Amino acid sequence: MQDRTLGQNGPTIPAIGLGCMSFAGAFGTARDEDSFRCLDAAVDAGITFLDTANIYGAGRSEEVLGRWLKSTGTQVTLATKGGITRDPARPTNNDPAYLRAELEGxxxxxxxDRVDLYYVHRRDPSVPLEDTIGGLADLVAEGKIGGYGLSEVAPHTIRAAHAIHPCLAVQSEYSLWTRLPELGVLQTCEALGISLxxxxxxxRGMFGRVAPDPATMGENDLRRDIPRFSPANYPANLAHIQRFRTLAEEMGQTPSALALAWLLSRSDRVIPIPGTRTAEHLSDWAxxxxxxxxxEDIARIESVLPAGFAHGDRYSEGQWKSVERYC
Known part of the structure; x- marks a missing residue:
């Protein structure tokens, strides 16, 4: 596995990480034994950058990782997140005391005793950025976190936060069907030496060997609310991605591996964290x-999936509420 640096002076990590939300059942039933096999396969492939959050399954994803780490003793680079609440009256909380308490959990x-990277999962505009970043800097000084990150924020927030205390990473949805980071976030990260x-x-599974069927998605599957998977938009999206599958076959690659290779080619600051529940799916793109x-390869890919090809928004109105919009 190739290496990339987390932030400007952070740890060296694999170019591809593993997103662990699926271990909490966000995209269907997740069995712990399958999650453990997936984690074993990831390490065997050199994937040791693991990304989770306290909100995933109300802590279940972190618990699964904790049991696996205890049973294997594997050394990994850990990232988790805090800042999303379960209080409808205040869906985000970036108060330093709250973030500290969530980190302890x-x-x-x-x-x-520590994580390498701790993200503010969503920006809380009611708390001054100086207070939030100052609290995170205290956690760095105390050795509880190696550094901090931001998630789903605008370029101006990245610049302001980094000026207070250096930021290691910014997390954004980024793929062939979501290219919004190319309108400012990617450029800002490159200029400041921050990982994206x-x-x-x-x-969300569209680049797997078999496209997901919205009709069979479980009641708790978060994709049920995403407009791109709605009856009005899904057929058009599927038709585009079927053409990409044909191209991947012509190039001798799986669709998922080719989609990640395209993303890795965008910048050496980009670190994708695909998620899966199974070792079998992981083997398709590891x-x-x-x-x-x-x-020429990139031109062929982008002729099949040009920027902006996706039909429908990447979030529902409810899901957008705590995301910083900037264009």
Missing amino acids: SLARLGV VAFAPLA DADTIHLSA
């Missing part, structure tokens, strides 16, 4: 960092 579930951790890089794409 995450550390207990993970069974560790790309979540949902496989378009070697994507070995794929070299020529300018």
